[in-house]
Amino acid sequence: MKAGAYDAARRAVDAVESPVGGALSAPVRWTGSVVDNVRGYFFAVSENRHLKSELVQSKATRDQLEALQVENARLRAVLGIRTDPPLPHVAAETIADSRGPFANTRLADAGRDKGVSEGNPVVSEHGLIGRVVGVSDHVSRVLLLTDAESRTPVLLVRTNGRAILAGDGGDTPKLDYLRTAIDLKEGDRVLTSGDGGVFPRGLPVGTVVRGLDGGWHVALDSDAAPIDYVQILLFSDFSQLANAQALAPKDLPTAMTEEPSASIAPPTTSAPVAPKPSAAKPPAAAKLATPAGAKPAAVKAAKPTARLMSLMPVRAAPVKPPKHVAPTKPASPQYAAPAPPPPRPSDIPL
Amino acid sequence: MTATTGFGSGKSMSPIGWLGMPMLFCAAGTVLLATPIRIFGLGLPEPVFPLTVAFAWAVIRPSVLPPFALLVMGLFLDVFWGGPQGLWPLCFLTTYAAVLSVRRLILGQDFIVMWASYAAATALAFAVGYAVMAMIAGGLPNLIAVGWQFLATLVLFPFAHRLIGRYEDADVRFR
Numbered sequence: 001m002k003a004g005a006y007d008a009a010r011r012a013v014d015a016v017e018s019p020v021g022g023a024l025s026a027p028v029r030w031t032g033s034v035v036d037n038v039r040g041y042f043f044a045v046s047e048n049r050h051l052k053s054e055l056v057q058s059k060a061t062r063d064q065l066e067a068l069q070v071e072n073a074r075l076r077a078v079l080g081i082r083t084d085p086p087l088p089h090v091a092a093e094t095i096a097d098s099r100g101p102f103a104n105t106r107l108a109d110a111g112r113d114k115g116v117s118e119g120n121p122v123v124s125e126h127g128l129i130g131r132v133v134g135v136s137d138h139v140s141r142v143l144l145l146t147d148a149e150s151r152t153p154v155l156l157v158r159t160n161g162r163a164i165l166a167g168d169g170g171d172t173p174k175l176d177y178l179r180t181a182i183d184l185k186e187g188d189r190v191l192t193s194g195d196g197g198v199f200p201r202g203l204p205v206g207t208v209v210r211g212l213d214g215g216w217h218v219a220l221d222s223d224a225a226p227i228d229y230v231q232i233l234l235f236s237d238f239s240q241l242a243n244a245q246a247l248a249p250k251d252l253p254t255a256m257t258e259e260p261s262a263s264i265a266p267p268t269t270s271a272p273v274a275p276k277p278s279a280a281k282p283p284a285a286a287k288l289a290t291p292a293g294a295k296p297a298a299v300k301a302a303k304p305t306a307r308l309m310s311l312m313p314v315r316a317a318p319v320k321p322p323k324h325v326a327p328t329k330p331a332s333p334q335y336a337a338p339a340p341p342p343p344r345p346s347d348i349p350l
Numbered sequence: 351m352t353a354t355t356g357f358g359s360g361k362s363m364s365p366i367g368w369l370g371m372p373m374l375f376c377a378a379g380t381v382l383l384a385t386p387i388r389i390f391g392l393g394l395p396e397p398v399f400p401l402t403v404a405f406a407w408a409v410i411r412p413s414v415l416p417p418f419a420l421l422v423m424g425l426f427l428d429v430f431w432g433g434p435q436g437l438w439p440l441c442f443l444t445t446y447a448a449v450l451s452v453r454r455l456i457l458g459q460d461f462i463v464m465w466a467s468y469a470a471a472t473a474l475a476f477a478v479g480y481a482v483m484a485m486i487a488g489g490l491p492n493l494i495a496v497g498w499q500f501l502a503t504l505v506l507f508p509f510a511h512r513l514i515g516r517y518e519d520a521d522v523r524f525r
Contacts, residue, residue, distance in 0.1 A: 097386035098431035099396050101495035102483045105432030106386065134432070141432050148487040149434075169483075170492030212494075226388045 074125070074229050087200070088234040090114045092140075094227055101169035104147035106130075108230055111138040119198060121233045127204035127221030128152075128192060129230060140232070145173055145205070145220060154205055154218075155193035159183060162193055165205065165218055172209060172217035184208055190218050200235050368410065368517045369419050372403045375509075376423060380430065397502035398475070400427065402510035404442045405471050408449035409456055409464075410517045420446055434486050441475040441482075448474055457518070461511060468507045476500050 040047070075091065092110035110116050112135050120132040122142045130150065134141035143150055150167035154175070161182035163175045178184070188208040194201030204221050211217035376399035383394045400423040407416035424439030449456065449471050456467045476496055483491050 094386045096381075096384045096430075097393070098384060098433075099393050100398075100431060100433075100499050101491045102437060102479055103431040103433035143432070148483050148489065148491045166489055168487075168489060168492040169495040171495075174489075176489075226386070228386060 090232045104144040106142045116140045124222045126224045129222040153193045153195040157189040175216040395502040402506045404445045406510040406513040441479045445471045445475040
């Protein structure tokens with residue numbers, strides 16, 4: 001009862017006080033705003049100066065932000081390059097550039113401390129730019145494809161032809177040692193062939209163009225953008241690409257005849273060994289199974305495929321197995337055709 | 351090293367002044383223009399700065415020091431640009447020797463004649479470089495690239511002319 005009366009009285013007082021207080025405080029507010037205006041008028045210059053300095057700082061920050069965004073995008077593009085099989089690599093920035101007719105090199109700010117060694121291929125986000133020819137602790141020198149001393153074995157994708165890309169100090173290196181039978185066209189894609197073992201196979205190089213001298217040249221992919229960030233592939237030789245597990249001798253699957261119940265070669269549990277001269281002659285049918293499966297053949301077949309490395313798909317002629325031999329497990333995972341995609345939920349019969 | 355005072359104009363022939371500082375400027379210019387930037391899609395020009403001093407030193411006066419200075423600068427260019435070792439020293443020393451042999455014909459000529467002489471000396475240097483690179487690389491270097499660098503180097507003649515004008519009267523014994 002008492003509390004209710006107190007609350008009612010307080011609300012009544014508040015209701016009355018509100019307009020009174022408002023009326024009383026209005027002059028104070030007006031005075032305050034006048035003072036603010038006067039103060040703003042007198043301090044406008046200093047405030048303006050302060051705001052201008054803030055604006056300059058903001059612009060600098062904005063420019064820095066934009067520069068960082070561009071740099072970030074470039075670095076992401078460089079790091080987006082993937083080799084197959086994956087190779088260890090080091091990202092670097094080029095810090096000096098020589099572009100003369102007698103030397104075309106660049107300095108990259110990654111050296112021995114990051115594992116770079118002479119011969120490592122160097123790529124930008126667009127393609128191959130050259131290889132490392134000198135390494136110090138923190139810096140490495142990259143010989144560009146355009147250097148007069150640069151020679152790079154390349155592959156023409158459309159014709160599968162081989163050539164040597166020879167730099168001459170110009171923007172478009174020449175294609176040397178071309179077979180006359182190779183039918184070249186402008187726009188043909190050029191990749192590294194991997195011949196000689198200096199470069200991995202399949203790195204994009206450029207497209208074929210006609211030079212002013214009438215010869216075939218290559219417009220380099222790496223010219224599409226400034227070469228400021230590069231990726232140094234820590235590639236030494238093909239042995240590092242080989243999958244040791246895939247190359248190891250393995251059990252061969254059982255070869256089957258057309259009649260599924262009859263096995264013509266019993267499965268072996270141990271690693272196959274070369275047949276001794278005194279060993280029993282294998283059944284004639286077994287010979288049919290061995291061309292793709294016997295150990296020597298398997299090892300020989302696996303090695304070259306382990307060397308296959310591409311950033312772009314390279315077509316290979318399909319090999320048909322003999323009719324009467326069941327499909328065997330591929331000798332190396334790299335030989336295997338791409339696995340069929342998993343069935344979509346809609347394809348699974350309910 | 352003591353500074354030699356010229357008899358005619360009283361200008362100092364200090365080795366630092368007529369050899370050291372130009373070398374420094376050449377090295378600085380070379381390093382500066384090796385910056386890997388592109389403007390409107392084009393890279394910076396790459397002139398051969400030391401050819402200006404190779405020409406100017408031969409015109410100013412015969413001396414023992416310039417060939418050694420040119421050797422040092424040539425080796426620097428080989429190392430800095432990553433070219434074959436000895437290429438640029440050979441080019442510079444050949445140019446210096448050629449200009450020195452016809453020095454009396456060049457000295458005191460007009461600006462244009464001097465520029466033409468400088469162009470001939472530069473062409474000789476590039477011809478030597480072209481021949482050496484063709485032998486080393488087993489193929490002919492691109493003539494367009496050679497032409498661009500030649501033109502970029504020709505533009506530098508005012509620097510050589512300024513150096514010659516500054517020191518050619520410093521020692522009248524070689525007039």
